[in-house]
Amino acid sequence: xxxxxxxxxxxxxMLRLAWKKAWxxxxxxxxxxxxxxxxxxxxxxNATILGxxxxxxxxxxxxxxxxxxxxxxxxxxxAFIGVGAYVSGYIVKELGLPFPLAVLAAAVLPFIxxxxxxxxxxxxxxxxxxxxxxxxxxxIRIVFIEAHGFTRGFSGFFSNYPRVLGYQFNxxxxxxxxxxxxxxxxxxxxxxxxAATGRALAAMRSSxxxxxxxxxxxxxxxxxxxxxxxGFAGIAGAMYMHFFRYSxxxxxxxxxxxxxxxxxxxxxxxxxxxxxxxxAFVVAMPELxxxxxxxxxxxxxxxxxxxVVIILVLLFYPGGLVNVASDIxxxxxxxxxxxxxxxxxxxxxxx
Amino acid sequence: MTEQPLLKLTNVEASYGSIRVLxxxxxxxxxxxxxxxxxxxxxxxxxxLRAITGLVKxxxxxxxxxxxxxxxxxxxxxxxxxxxxxxxxxQVFAELTVLENLKIGAFALRDRSLVKKNLARVYAFxxxxxxxxxxxxxxxxxxxxQMLSMGRALxxxxxxxxxxxxxxxxxxxxxxxxxxxxxxxxxxxxTILIVEQNALQTLKVAxxxxxxxxxxxxxxGTGRELLNNPSVKAxxxxxxxx
Amino acid sequence: MQIFFQNVIGGIEAGSMYxxxxxxxxxxxxxxxxSNFAQGTIGMFNAYIAYFVLARTNLPLPAVAILSVIVAFxxxxxxxxxxMRRASSTIPMGKPxxxxxxxxxxxxxxxxxxxxxxxxxxxxxxxxxLDIAGVKMLPNTLVIISVTIILVAILFYVLQNTRLGLAVRxxxxxxxxxxxxxxxxxxxxxxxxxxxxxxxxxxxIMVAPLTSVTVTxxxxxxxNSFIAAILGGFSTFHGPVVGAFILGVANxxxxxxxxxxxxxxxxxxxxxxxxxxxxxxxxxxxxxxxx
Numbered sequence: 001x002x003x004x005x006x007x008x009x010x011x012x013x014m015l016r017l018a019w020k021k022a023w024x025x026x027x028x029x030x031x032x033x034x035x036x037x038x039x040x041x042x043x044x045x046n047a048t049i050l051g052x053x054x055x056x057x058x059x060x061x062x063x064x065x066x067x068x069x070x071x072x073x074x075x076x077x078x079a080f081i082g083v084g085a086y087v088s089g090y091i092v093k094e095l096g097l098p099f100p101l102a103v104l105a106a107a108v109l110p111f112i113x114x115x116x117x118x119x120x121x122x123x124x125x126x127x128x129x130x131x132x133x134x135x136x137x138x139x140i141r142i143v144f145i146e147a148h149g150f151t152r153g154f155s156g157f158f159s160n161y162p163r164v165l166g167y168q169f170n171x172x173x174x175x176x177x178x179x180x181x182x183x184x185x186x187x188x189x190x191x192x193x194x195a196a197t198g199r200a201l202a203a204m205r206s207s208x209x210x211x212x213x214x215x216x217x218x219x220x221x222x223x224x225x226x227x228x229x230x231g232f233a234g235i236a237g238a239m240y241m242h243f244f245r246y247s248x249x250x251x252x253x254x255x256x257x258x259x260x261x262x263x264x265x266x267x268x269x270x271x272x273x274x275x276x277x278x279x280a281f282v283v284a285m286p287e288l289x290x291x292x293x294x295x296x297x298x299x300x301x302x303x304x305x306x307x308v309v310i311i312l313v314l315l316f317y318p319g320g321l322v323n324v325a326s327d328i329x330x331x332x333x334x335x336x337x338x339x340x341x342x343x344x345x346x347x348x349x350x351x
Numbered sequence: 352m353t354e355q356p357l358l359k360l361t362n363v364e365a366s367y368g369s370i371r372v373l374x375x376x377x378x379x380x381x382x383x384x385x386x387x388x389x390x391x392x393x394x395x396x397x398x399x400l401r402a403i404t405g406l407v408k409x410x411x412x413x414x415x416x417x418x419x420x421x422x423x424x425x426x427x428x429x430x431x432x433x434x435x436x437x438x439x440x441x442q443v444f445a446e447l448t449v450l451e452n453l454k455i456g457a458f459a460l461r462d463r464s465l466v467k468k469n470l471a472r473v474y475a476f477x478x479x480x481x482x483x484x485x486x487x488x489x490x491x492x493x494x495x496x497q498m499l500s501m502g503r504a505l506x507x508x509x510x511x512x513x514x515x516x517x518x519x520x521x522x523x524x525x526x527x528x529x530x531x532x533x534x535x536x537x538x539x540x541x542t543i544l545i546v547e548q549n550a551l552q553t554l555k556v557a558x559x560x561x562x563x564x565x566x567x568x569x570x571x572g573t574g575r576e577l578l579n580n581p582s583v584k585a586x587x588x589x590x591x592x593x
Numbered sequence: 594m595q596i597f598f599q600n601v602i603g604g605i606e607a608g609s610m611y612x613x614x615x616x617x618x619x620x621x622x623x624x625x626x627x628s629n630f631a632q633g634t635i636g637m638f639n640a641y642i643a644y645f646v647l648a649r650t651n652l653p654l655p656a657v658a659i660l661s662v663i664v665a666f667x668x669x670x671x672x673x674x675x676x677m678r679r680a681s682s683t684i685p686m687g688k689p690x691x692x693x694x695x696x697x698x699x700x701x702x703x704x705x706x707x708x709x710x711x712x713x714x715x716x717x718x719x720x721x722x723l724d725i726a727g728v729k730m731l732p733n734t735l736v737i738i739s740v741t742i743i744l745v746a747i748l749f750y751v752l753q754n755t756r757l758g759l760a761v762r763x764x765x766x767x768x769x770x771x772x773x774x775x776x777x778x779x780x781x782x783x784x785x786x787x788x789x790x791x792x793x794x795x796x797x798i799m800v801a802p803l804t805s806v807t808v809t810x811x812x813x814x815x816x817n818s819f820i821a822a823i824l825g826g827f828s829t830f831h832g833p834v835v836g837a838f839i840l841g842v843a844n845x846x847x848x849x850x851x852x853x854x855x856x857x858x859x860x861x862x863x864x865x866x867x868x869x870x871x872x873x874x875x876x877x878x879x880x881x882x883x884x
Contacts, residue, residue, distance in 0.1 A: 071685050075630070075693075120865055124823075124872045127628040127689060131819045132865060138816060139858035146854055254812070255700070261693050269684055300701045307697030314687045314694070315679055404773060430775035442770040444763050446878075455763050458756070459775030507775065 022190045026272075030183035034176045047175065048244075049287055054178045055239040057279040060263040061185055061272065062232020067261065068270035069193055070225035072122070073130040076137025077260050080110040080230040082144055082252030084237025086151050089159040089247060099162040099242070106238035107231045114230030118223045129226070137257065144249040156248040159241050171243075178239045185232065186272050192228070193272075255303065262306050266313050268320030277321050282306060355418055357382045357542050358403070358434075358511050364411035365402045372398045374566035375412065378544075380511060385533065385543045387553045387574070389587060390563035396546040397439055399563070400513050403544075404436055405429045416510065431459040433510030437517060439546075441500040445489030449480055452488050452499055456506030465508060473502040476532070494525035501532070505541075512536070514545040518552065530556055550587035554578045562587070595727040600845040606734045607817075608841025609741035613796040614818035615825070615833035616748065617789030622827055623765035624778075624785040625677065627688040631695035633815025635790055636797030637808065638699045639665050641707045643798055644714055644806050654717060658798050662791045669790025673783045703808050714801035737799050744795075745834055748788075752830055761785070817844075824864055826874025836875060840864075 018024040033054070037047045059081055066072050084106035091102040113136075121132035144151050151157055161169040162177065169177060193199075200221050241247055259282045267278020286302035313320060356379040365373040372395045380386045388396050401407040403414055405426040414422045421429050435456070444452050453473060457466045474481035477498045483491065488499060497517055504512055517533065518526040530552050537543055537556075547553040554560055557574040562583065570583065577583045614632060621629045643661040646652065652660070672695065680688050716733040723730050752758035763771040764781040772778050796818075797811055804810045817840055818833075825836025840860070848856040871877070 067686070073686060073689065117865075120869055124868060128823060128868070130628065130630070130689075131816070131823060134816055135820060135861040135865070139861055142855070142858060255697075258693055258697055261690060262697070265690055298705060300705055304698050304701035304705070307694045307701060310694040310697070311676060311691050314683045314691055315676070318682075318684045318687065406769065406772065425777075426772040427775045427777045430773065436773045438770060438773055442767060442773075444766045444770070446766060447759075447762065451759060454756075455759055455771075455774045455776070458760065503774070 023187045026183050026186045026190070029276075030179050033182075034179040037172060037175060044171075047171065049283060051171075051175050051178065051243045052283045053280045054175065054182055055236050055243060056259075056263070056283055057276045058178075058182050058185060058239060059233050059236035060260055060267070060275040060279040060282075061182070061189055062229040062236070063260040064264045064270070064272065064275040065189060065192070065225050065232070066229035067264045068274075070222050072222060072226060073127065073261070074133040074226070074229065075130045075254070075257055076133035076135070076140075077229070077233050078252045078254065078256040079133075079137035079140040080113065080233035081237040081240065081256070082247070082249075083110050083113065083140065084234030085241040085247045085252075086144070086157060086237075087234070088238035089157050089241045090150060092162075092242075093157075093159050099164050103235060103238045106234045108234075110234030110237075111227050111231035114227040115223065118226040122219060122222045122226060134254075137254065141249060141252065144252060151247075151249070154248055154250075156246055157241075159245050159247075161245065162242045169242075174243050178243060181235065181239065182276075185235070186276070189272055259306070262310050265310050266306070266320055268322030269318070271320065271322045274320050274322035281309075281321065354381065356380055357417055358544065359415045360399070360403070360412065361415070362412035363399070363402055363409060363414060365398055365407045365409050367398075367407070371410075372407075372566055373402060376563070376566075376568055378561055378568075380542060380544050381559075382542050383537070383540060384558040385537050385545060385556055387557035387560040388544065388546045388563060389548075389550050389553060389560055389577075392548070393565070394563040395566050396563055397515055400436065400515055400544070400546055403429070403513065404434060427459070430507065433508070434513065435504035435507040435509035435511075436513040437497075437500040437504045437515065439515040440519065441493075441496045443488040443491070443496050443499050443503070445487070447488055448484065449486055449488055449491070449499060450484040452503050453480070453484075453506050456503035457508075459507055466506070469506050469508055473505050476505070476536070477502050493521050494528065497521060497525075497529055498532070501536075505536075509541075511542045511544060514543060516546060516548065518547065518549045526552065550583070551578075554583075554588075596849070597846075598728045600849050601842055602728065602730055602734065604842030604845035605838060606737055606841070607844065608821075608838035609737050610796045610800050610814050611818045611821045611837035611841055612741055612745060612834045613792045613799075614814055615821045615837045616745065616830070617792035617796075618818055618822050619827055619830060619833045620761075620785045620789045620792075621782075622822075623830070624761060624768075625673075625688075625782040626768070627677075627692075629692050629786075629789065630689060631672075631692040631699065632789060632793040633797075633811035633818075634696045634699045635665065635668060636793035636815075637806075637811040638703055639668075639794035640714065640797040640801045640806050640810065641703055641712075644712045644801070645707070647715070648712075654715060658717075658795070661798060662795050665794030666787045666791040669787040670783055672790070673786035677782075677786070678779070700808055712806040714798075714806050716802040733802065740795075740799075744792075749831065817841075820861065820864055822874075823868060824874055826877025828873060828877045832874055832876035 033050075036042070036050055059077065063074070063077060066074060087109050088099075088102040088106040091097045091105055092099055117132060117136055118129070121129045145153055147153075161171065161174050163169065263278030263282045264275055265278070266281050267276065268274025285306060289302045289305065317323075358378075358380040360376055360378040363373055363376045364371065376395075376399055378386070378388070378399070388399060390396050398407055402409050403421075405421075405424055405428075409422050412422070413420055416432055416434065419432075421432060421434070424432075444455065447455070453470060454466075457469060460466050460469075474484075479495055480499060480502055483495070488496065491499060501512075501514065501517065504514075514533065517529050521529065526549065533543060533545065534556050545553060545557065554574040554577050559573055560571065560577050561568050562570040562577070570577065570580070572580065578588070614636070617632055618629060621627065621632075639661050642664065643657050646660065647654065647657045650657075676691055677688055680691060683691075716731070717736045718732040720732045723732060723735075750758075752761060760771070760776045760781055761784075763774065763776055764778045768778050771781075793811075796814060800810060800814055818837065821837035821840045822833035823836070824840060825832030825834065827833070843863075844856060844860055847859055851859060868874075
């Protein structure tokens, strides 16, 4: 017998207690995520895919605050990711300033852009934000192409792994760093939506007029949600720039903006975990499809499929993939107990 | 002889999402009568009308129009079978002209000569609508908008007319006019189911009335009976008796 | 001065395409109460189909154009019947997000089916440019502008003067009350989807000869038609059409006299600034959002 038999009984209740705390779950998730590249047989290209998942999760998390919690759509978020990427790259490489400052700037500049655009577009009814962001993205795309001194245009902007206080990151440690940022942001969002702000946003999503009647200042919260989402997009861009060490205008295309919507819906609307699951879905699906015979050779098959999936999810499973585990659990308990104890339905009720 | 009622609700239940709003309502509207449905805000009066017109899903019971079931029929079919509504808050199409509003009221009618006849009848009843037929409906006064809303419903040659809070937000003098119009309409043969908060005025014109409280009917009787009922007096007529 | 008029005519030509597309957007926005973000993409897909029908058969161009508009009409109806109608119990914003799904599907399918190479689409009229007092104008331009004006006139006549048009207008104004008047509002939404998709397809076929048929051919048109609708205001049917022509002409003038590189950024910034002062657009009335 070894020590663990006496150690476990005391540890398990503690773990169960800790698991109830969101930050503990997120940190545990982060530890597992950070350790994934250590799995034997993990190739370098798989590690790159993981990096894609993490950077995209950060952007999706911000987008979730916007779409999931304030019910607004942006169709040009890719531009804010791009701004974050170029700004961080430029600050480190051209200005020679420290990396943390670059990340900060990559968050703040899109945040301010979001505030300014939001101040104008969010006052308007309907889907003006969607159009305004689409228009801004188109304008920013031209900046990416034309502002050669800043972005190098189509020749592409090359950068390096981060360097902080004399420590030079490599691919592995940059990945771990990104995971840490993701976990920190997940905790931040959790606190944000569980504070009064989030409850106001949730009320607003279900009925704007009702929320207004409750005295919620819609505008303020919508603006906050939008600026947070653009700030997160900027951070995601900075991560991208320093993990992939390259950027050009073709990367920041409109398809990427659409993929953010896919991530939040497919993963699970108004869910932090859902954003990460959705990001993994968006990034990993093309890779998984490559294994499927017949489909793998077709270029863009995964893109089409994600379009089909988003419609199917919205029609038949509007809670998203994040509910799969609990729904299977419910199904199992219903099967074992019979229909005596009808489970609470998680379905959305029509407005 | 007991004639078959024109409109008959039997044990009607309806809910919004998981909230049951109507918990088994029985109402009969005999031909040629004014039947009133009274009750406080949120009692389910408007929901009863919406259940009849198919705007709210009926989850139990049945609704019959002259013996034919109209339960769960799509709204446009209920309307084309002769149920017309003047909805709460009048709901005239503010950007359309008075004439266009009246024309849309006859949308379910195919017979053009009948539409013409109805228009002449509505104009005769509400001369002010004829005077202002080219005016944009949003610029009418509240009372005129109520007349337009009722005239619009009459354009459909309805078998039964549903009036939802016709006196809502109108000045007392106008309210008196509106109730006089309701009486006149009835004496010309119209069958009317009226939902109101103004219990006194309504009971004065109604042949029969039901009182609704959070989804249940708690009291019914002729207008006169209810006017003299002490608990009705206390609960609904209190401040109104002059 | 001739150059100025040259630019104005070019602007009206572009504005025609924006106008048709914007009219489609506002039809769906007002009757089905949602934004259709996929209209441009579906138009693009239709242009591909039109190209292949043209290349593989002996049908004349106008016949192919009419055929593809009919196809789009049916596609629009199918989208409403198969997807949107069933989505009544989905999450808030679910329906417009579904149209994003449609964008993804059609954008992904187009290169798979039709290949990555851009196709040259013929003009409706091949004749050389006319010279009117020094201003050159292709007969094709004239066709585009007149077809647009005739179509818009017909649509407005129907909206304003027929029973059908009245049904559309009351559905747009207040759907519940429209239903209480016996208007089959679902059929109105279905019709709006069909007509809007057909308008989007027509817009795509008009632009095809100018840009060639590519996956991205409709992106600018689609975005500009939305912006035209914002400029003119979503609350009327004529506002977006007027907005479209203003946008088309302004685009050309800024491009020629100020900067062709930054025209898009300048134009969008101006319109964004305009909405600060007039959020409801040129002809808009204040929106009253229902619970």
